[in-house]
Amino acid sequence: MGLKKRLDFGFNGFQVPNIPRAPRSARRGPHRKSVEDGQISAFELLASLAGKLLQESESSASSNASEGNLQPAFGIDVKQERQDEHKPLKEECLDQGSSEESVSLGLTSQNINRKGIIKEFPHADSDTVLERTSVITSSDSSAKAGRHAKSVICSSRPTFQKYSGKVEGDSPGIVESCYGNVATGIEVQGDSKPLETGSLKIANPCSSKDPTELHANYPAMLNGDSNVKLSLFRDPIPNASFSRHKNDIELGSRDDDENFSRCIKPSNRVKVFRPPPRVGGQKIRKLLTSKYWKATPKLREFEHYRYDGGVKPIYHKRKTFYNRERSQRDTLYKRRKLVDRSSVVTSDGGFSGESVSNSPDNGDKTGPAANGISAAVIGHQASFRSEESHVKLRIKSFRVPELVIEVPETETVGSLKRTVMDAVNAILRDGLGVGVLVQGKKITDDYRTLMQMGISSKDSLDSLDFMLEPSPMQALPSLCFGDPPSLSCETVLVTRSPGTPVLDSTMSDVLSVLSPITNSGCVAETKHEPVSSHIDILTDKTMLESQALVAIPEMSMEPLAVVPVSQKTKRSELAQRRTRRPFSVSEVEALVTAVEELGTGRWRDVKLRAFENADHRTYVDLKDKWKTLVHTAKISPQQRRGEPVPQELLDRVLAAHSYWCQHQAKQHGKHPALPAF
DNA sequence: GTTAGGG
DNA sequence: CCCTAAC
Numbered sequence: 001m002g003l004k005k006r007l008d009f010g011f012n013g014f015q016v017p018n019i020p021r022a023p024r025s026a027r028r029g030p031h032r033k034s035v036e037d038g039q040i041s042a043f044e045l046l047a048s049l050a051g052k053l054l055q056e057s058e059s060s061a062s063s064n065a066s067e068g069n070l071q072p073a074f075g076i077d078v079k080q081e082r083q084d085e086h087k088p089l090k091e092e093c094l095d096q097g098s099s100e101e102s103v104s105l106g107l108t109s110q111n112i113n114r115k116g117i118i119k120e121f122p123h124a125d126s127d128t129v130l131e132r133t134s135v136i137t138s139s140d141s142s143a144k145a146g147r148h149a150k151s152v153i154c155s156s157r158p159t160f161q162k163y164s165g166k167v168e169g170d171s172p173g174i175v176e177s178c179y180g181n182v183a184t185g186i187e188v189q190g191d192s193k194p195l196e197t198g199s200l201k202i203a204n205p206c207s208s209k210d211p212t213e214l215h216a217n218y219p220a221m222l223n224g225d226s227n228v229k230l231s232l233f234r235d236p237i238p239n240a241s242f243s244r245h246k247n248d249i250e251l252g253s254r255d256d257d258e259n260f261s262r263c264i265k266p267s268n269r270v271k272v273f274r275p276p277p278r279v280g281g282q283k284i285r286k287l288l289t290s291k292y293w294k295a296t297p298k299l300r301e302f303e304h305y306r307y308d309g310g311v312k313p314i315y316h317k318r319k320t321f322y323n324r325e326r327s328q329r330d331t332l333y334k335r336r337k338l339v340d341r342s343s344v345v346t347s348d349g350g351f352s353g354e355s356v357s358n359s360p361d362n363g364d365k366t367g368p369a370a371n372g373i374s375a376a377v378i379g380h381q382a383s384f385r386s387e388e389s390h391v392k393l394r395i396k397s398f399r400v401p402e403l404v405i406e407v408p409e410t411e412t413v414g415s416l417k418r419t420v421m422d423a424v425n426a427i428l429r430d431g432l433g434v435g436v437l438v439q440g441k442k443i444t445d446d447y448r449t450l451m452q453m454g455i456s457s458k459d460s461l462d463s464l465d466f467m468l469e470p471s472p473m474q475a476l477p478s479l480c481f482g483d484p485p486s487l488s489c490e491t492v493l494v495t496r497s498p499g500t501p502v503l504d505s506t507m508s509d510v511l512s513v514l515s516p517i518t519n520s521g522c523v524a525e526t527k528h529e530p531v532s533s534h535i536d537i538l539t540d541k542t543m544l545e546s547q548a549l550v551a552i553p554e555m556s557m558e559p560l561a562v563v564p565v566s567q568k569t570k571r572s573e574l575a576q577r578r579t580r581r582p583f584s585v586s587e588v589e590a591l592v593t594a595v596e597e598l599g600t601g602r603w604r605d606v607k608l609r610a611f612e613n614a615d616h617r618t619y620v621d622l623k624d625k626w627k628t629l630v631h632t633a634k635i636s637p638q639q640r641r642g643e644p645v646p647q648e649l650l651d652r653v654l655a656a657h658s659y660w661c662q663h664q665a666k667q668h669g670k671h672p673a674l675p676a677f
Numbered sequence: 678g679t680t681a682g683g684g
Numbered sequence: 685c686c687c688t689a690a691c
Binding site: 578624 | 685686
Binding site for chain 1: 678679680681682
């Protein structure tokens with residue numbers, strides 16, 4: 001007989017998400033659960049995000065629309081290691097003499113220069129690898145071939161407002177609180193040594209209080225070509241790829257598991273919605289990191305290929321995409337996207353949804369203005385100054401989704417721990433997304449602005465919550481570099497989220513929310529999309545601490561089963577809900593036109609006629625859309641949601657709808673008369 | 678494989 | 685958007 005336990009990780013408000021997908025009814029509202037079982041003494045997950053960036057006087061480069069002129073130095077560095085005696089860790093800004101503290105995790109002061117810059121990595125012995133603005137040079141990378149090959153970093157932006165480091169109450173872990181531009185690096189580092197897995201460390205470099213000093217140091221942090229490399233893995237890829245401007249950051253990470261395989265031990269059998277999770281935190285870092293990237297939502301660049309951009313000549317079946325095998329190049333591609341996207345993390349510490357540089361009219365903006373909210377936002381709130389419209393968020397903790405674990409009663413506690421760990425890793429492995437909740441309700445409307453959501457005012461921020469959840473991007477069918485752009489694009493678009501309860505709830509939500517994107521349906525509209533809303537999200541402390549859940553190194557254990565709740569119930573692992581893609585006005589128009597001509601009973605024809613190149617729109621989608629359009633047309637404008645559809649189109653919808661309803665009987669013929677519109 | 682509808 | 689029954 002098995003023992004079923006629902007484990008709730010309530011640390012710091014963390015919540016373990018229903019992995020695969022929660023029932024709709026469960027998609028909303030707070031997911032907090034109480035800790036039922038004391039067996040799990042502690043669990044920690046950490047998630048911290050923050051991005052930052054640098055972009056200094058390169059305003060001239062800002063004109064480059066296709067490439068972000070902002071170089072976000074973004075990194076998530078969660079380090080896991082086992083540390084029985086955890087001392088509260090406190091991170092502070094490196095300078096101000098606090099540099100040593102920041103390295104308390106394991107770096108010795110000697111590794112840090114006076115200026116708070118860690119010059120070297122404590123390779124072998126240091127459990128901690130906390131690199132603050134570490135510059136990883138090629139030589140470094142080779143050196144890192146060793147155990148701790150990670151690096152991290154983040155760069156802080158010189159201009160820094162204020163920083164306050166404080167240890168938060170019961171959290172034994174690292175508490176960090178940064179205001180202003182902070183580059184947070186969270187790295188989960190896996191080590192081949194079991195013992196190393198366990199505690200989480202967060203490296204969150206904070207900006208210096210003294211802008212001047214940081215400013216001065218900053219350049220030094222960069223390597224020759226001024227690229228900051230984020231070497232998440234052992235072998236950073238030759239950077240070819242992503243470098244852009246001087247301050248670009250290079251993410252030399254790879255997804256290839258091969259690099260880690262040897263360090264990975266077979267894990268318990270964790271029935272999760274995915275590939276076998278790896279034990280230990282080794283993958284976590286990668287995952288977490290990559291997740292983040294993947295989480296990077298709808299990329300503008302993809303949108304260019306969307307819909308009928310005409311880019312895609314052939315109509316491919318969706319299945320094609322689902323089954324496509326992921327390739328490394330795909331990974332790189334995705335990452336790259338991320339990188340490109342990472343421009344999201346803007347220089348002023350903001351965590352915006354889009355790169356300023358991508359904004360049509362941001363090119364000429366400089367300084368604060370560039371960091372302002374997007375044009376669209378401005379449009380909605382013209383009376384506001386961009387700066388005034390900024391919303392600063394301070395995320396104290398993330399809720400972690402629920403996990404349900406089932407183990408034999410005879411299972412040892414140690415095994416249980418491990419099982420949990422595996423489950424957690426499995427989650428991390430798939431990446432995490434961020435869900436946004438307002439007043440306990442999940443916000444799935446990525447297209448609304450914070451203001452529209454009523455969370456732009458300080459008063460309302462209290463009701464704003466974030467939660468971790470499986471990243472929807474995870475299931476990305478792979479992209480093939482060699483594939484036609486359209487294909488790749490489509491593939492991405494077709495992506496489904498693995499076990500995400502809410503389709504669009506992930507980082508994308510955050511990003512989207514922060515950066516209202518009006519429409520992602522068609523190319524034409526893309527350019528009008530608002531781009532960078534600049535909102536600062538301060539991820540103060542996000543971390544947990546728990547040694548209990550730390551994977552236990554040597555332990556013969558029987559296979560345990562970790563079964564995500566909804567997993568059994570529904571969809572298989574492969575079937576994830578497609579990402580939501582609201583129809584754009586132009587799509588609606590095309591649909592209406594087609595229906596006017598073909599009627600409402602020939603969706604396949606409609607698809608072929610008007611959406612042949614829009615692979616992500618199936619005839620069922622069109623049919624459904626029509627259904628909703630008809631409904632929308634019937635309700636009052638006030639009740640409508642999402643991007644408003646021109647009344648004119650709605651009128652046509654009603655007209656066509658009524659027409660075809662009346663002529664339903666007559667449509668038997670292959671040549672239905674065109675309605676006289 | 679398409680449609681039509683409910684969820 | 686998903687899922688299914690029905691064709």
